[in-house]
Amino acid sequence: METTYRNITSMAVGTLILMSTCYAQEIKTISNIDAAYKTAYFNLETGKEAADASGDWDIAFNRTTVLINGGSSGKGKTTAVLLKDVSFEGVTKEPDTGFKTDSDEEKAIPSGSGNGWYEYNMADHSINPISGRVFVIKTSSGKYVKLEILGYYNKSNYESANYSFRYSFL
Numbered sequence: 001m002e003t004t005y006r007n008i009t010s011m012a013v014g015t016l017i018l019m020s021t022c023y024a025q026e027i028k029t030i031s032n033i034d035a036a037y038k039t040a041y042f043n044l045e046t047g048k049e050a051a052d053a054s055g056d057w058d059i060a061f062n063r064t065t066v067l068i069n070g071g072s073s074g075k076g077k078t079t080a081v082l083l084k085d086v087s088f089e090g091v092t093k094e095p096d097t098g099f100k101t102d103s104d105e106e107k108a109i110p111s112g113s114g115n116g117w118y119e120y121n122m123a124d125h126s127i128n129p130i131s132g133r134v135f136v137i138k139t140s141s142g143k144y145v146k147l148e149i150l151g152y153y154n155k156s157n158y159e160s161a162n163y164s165f166r167y168s169f170l
Helices: none
Strands: 002-004 009-013 016-020 027-034 040-043 048-050 059-062 065-068 079-083 118-121 126-129 134-138 144-153 160-169
Touching: 027 040, 126 144
Parallel strands: none
Antiparallel strands: 002 027, 009 016, 027 160, 040 048, 040 059, 059 065, 079 134, 118 126, 134 144, 144 160
16 A cells, blocks of 8 residues: 655745645555455445455445445445546545435446446457546545546456555545
8 A cells, every 4th residue: 555645835925934734635545456256345444445245345346346335235324426537636625416325226436338437448358447537435434535446457467357546535
């Protein structure tokens, strides 16, 4: 797991010194969450995988499908919205509307090539994250998290459904 912090800046104006204390948001990067043959459940607050659906989890991955712990997918109160055409860094607060829970008819994070977080490349049969797609998740405890999927393949052996992503609390 990698942690990134933004710098604290200061600026002098004449004899007055203004301190701008920007409490950096910790950005966590997670690699190789294996969702090839099972659903992989992840707890954003602990930064660890949960053993199964009965545990405390926020987001889950099963092949190319992303689930949230709410509605038809879990007993939690998690909701999510998929933002399009934004940068991870540009998301600084949660949106006012658009949050959904999973239902039997539709997931909060849409699935299918071009609909949600990925595109399917027919030339090489690969799954590739779409740039500018960021999830904002409201956890069952009421905290907001931004999350961006970085990859779908294990970098060491190129096995599919091995998610890499980064996230930060808002």
